Amino acid sequence: MADGPALALQKALIVVLRANAGLSTLVSERVYDEPPQQVTFSYVRIGNVDLAPERLSCVDDHNITFSIEAHSRPTAGRVEATRIADAIRAALNDHEATITAAMTGYRAEWCTYTTQTVSRSGDGQSYVAIVAFEAALAD
Numbered sequence: 404m405a406d407g408p409a410l411a412l413q414k415a416l417i418v419v420l421r422a423n424a425g426l427s428t429l430v431s432e433r434v435y436d437e438p439p440q441q442v443t444f445s446y447v448r449i450g451n452v453d454l455a456p457e458r459l460s461c462v463d464d465h466n467i468t469f470s471i472e473a474h475s476r477p478t479a480g481r482v483e484a485t486r487i488a489d490a491i492r493a494a495l496n497d498h499e500a501t502i503t504a505a506m507t508g509y510r511a512e513w514c515t516y517t518t519q520t521v522s523r524s525g526d527g528q529s530y531v532a533i534v535a536f537e538a539a540l541a542d
Contacts, residue, residue, distance in 0.1 A: 405508050408465040408540045409454045415506035416471070416495070420447060422505075423494040429487050430473075444476040445483060447491065450533060457539060464512065465540040471495070473532040474524075481521050481530045488532035492516050495536060502538070514538040 406414065413436060420426055420434040426447070433446035450470030457466040473487035495502070496516040503511045514536055521532040 407454075408509055409452045409467060411506050411509050412467055412469065412502070412511075412538065412540060413449055413452055415502050415511075416449060416469070418505040419498070419501055420471070420491065420494055423490070426487070426490040426494055429483070429490055438474075442474075444474060444529070445487060446474050447487065448472045448474060463542070465509070467538045467540060468517075468535065469538070470533050470535045473534070474529060475532075476529045481523075481532075484521050484530035484532040488519050488521060488534050491532075491534045492519065499538075506540075509540040509542060512539040512541055 417434050421432045430445050430447055433443060436449050438446055438448055450472045452469045455466045457464040471491045473484050473491060475484040475487060477483035495514055499511040499514050502514055517535045517537055519534045521530060524531050
């Protein structure tokens with residue numbers, strides 16, 4: 404069975420983010436769907452992925468909103484989480500061709516950064532940056 408659009412995008416995001424030179428200098432290849440229990444900080448995790456149909460001109464496209472989380476436990480406050488978030492945004496915003504090349508069965512028509520937030524985690528030691536995007540995929 405072929406992957407649906409949300410899973411195809413999720414897999415492509417992991418490939419694209421792990422291959423991005425700017426992000427890998429900050430987190431190496433620690434980009435996960437679900438991080439291991441004894442994860443090494445700093446790392447990136449795929450956050451929410453919300454899929455909705457988009458019907459235009461008799462074509463069924465897929466509108467997806469998604470977030471990427473940057474997890475950091477720095478000694479310098481929220482600076483590292485913000486730098487990772489900036490690298491995520493640079494790697495994905497308006498990079499439809501890169502996302503499409505990493506995806507099977509779909510084409511990214513657009514991918515646009517929408518918002519970013521950085522806050523202290525509930526553990527009181529870490530910071531989490533959440534970078535949100537919207538994308539449209541075509542079959």
